[in-house]
Each structure stands twice: as C-alpha cells, then as structure tokens.
Amino acid sequence: MNRSRRLAAHAALWGFVAAAAFCGARPGAVSSGFSHRSHPLAWLGAGGMPEATVFNLAGFVIPGLLAAVALWSLRSALPAQARWSARIGAQLTMLSALAFAAQGLLPLDLEDPDGAANAAHGLAWTLWWSTFAVGGLALGLGSRRASALRPGFAAAAVVAAIAIPALALLAPIWWPNAFSQRAAFVLWFVWVAWAAGAANRASVSGPGSSPTAER
Structure with a gap:
C-alpha cells in the first residue's frame, strides 16, 4: 500500500505534465489562441475550449486525487515525537490536493471574466496554495524532531510552503504569470512525491517508535 501511494505521487506529477503538454499542443487549443507563454493552464479547461473536459480531468481532477492518495498516509506515518501541529499540517496538505482537483470541477468561463464560475475556480486555486502554505509550515515546524522521516523533510516542507505561494503570488511581478503558475x-507535485517517499520510509522504519509524543 505504501509503495502504491508513492507510485500515485509520481503518476500525479507526470500525468499533470503530460496533460498540460498534450492538451496545450492540440490543434484546437492552438487555433483558439492558447499559449503556454501567456495563458494560465486553467484556460485549457475553460468553457468553450476544445477538449476542455479532457484537460480538466487529466490535468486537475485525476492528478489532484492521486496526490491526495499519496498524502493520505502522511499523518499516520509521523513518528510519535512529532508535534500535534505536524499532524494537522499533514491533513491540510492533503486538503490542498483536494482543492487542486476541485479546479477541474470548477472551470473558468472566458465569456464572463467577473462571473460566478471564475470566482469559484479562483476560490479553489486560493484554497490549494493557502492550505498548503499553512499545512506545510505546520508540518515542517512540527516534525523537526521526527527522526524516522527522510533527512531534510522538515526543512523541505517549510521551504515548499514559502516558495509555492511566493511563485503563485509574487513571482508574476518579475516574470510572466504563466511561467510562475506552472513552476508553482x-x-x-515534486514535494508531494518527496513527502510520499518520506511517509514510506517512516512506515518501514516503524512510525511511533517513541513512547511519548511532544505536546
């Protein structure tokens, strides 16, 4: 089961990349004016775009659900010495995966930029990065003494929790928004794969080996 969750994390990453590359290169997308240089990926799943449903499923819903599967065991894999905040953080990172998937269920409406559809998609996107930012910080800071996890796990969680919202919100000031969004x-997805590997290692090592938990 642990190995399957790790495979789910890698499938989520490469499935997302393949969906973005394939759907963005389709003649229908090109003829509609889509460009990876200037448009957000959600444009491919917007109402009226050719094969929008395919991209929403392959680019958002399925990768997001696979990421949620990969992160499902992260909380239970935390050693006993991890703080309660780390356990809450692990749950929040899984919630961010569900919010990522929700972006495909709430597609953009290019004909009504200020409409409810775009607001709903924006909310899902905001929940994705904000729940991960809070969850990643709590997970990283609360698992600093969790020796059973992969070395550098706590630092990686904190760095990712800061870098991802920075890419999503601040990086567009200096370079194209389309690039910063894709980088985020x-x-x-890379962090999800890293975390799934850490959870697998902790499970093999025997999580909860310490008799007492740090409060």
Missing part, C-alpha cells in the same frame, strides 16, 4: 504547480 510542478514544485507542489
């Missing part, structure tokens, strides 16, 4: 998504 890929970094998130």
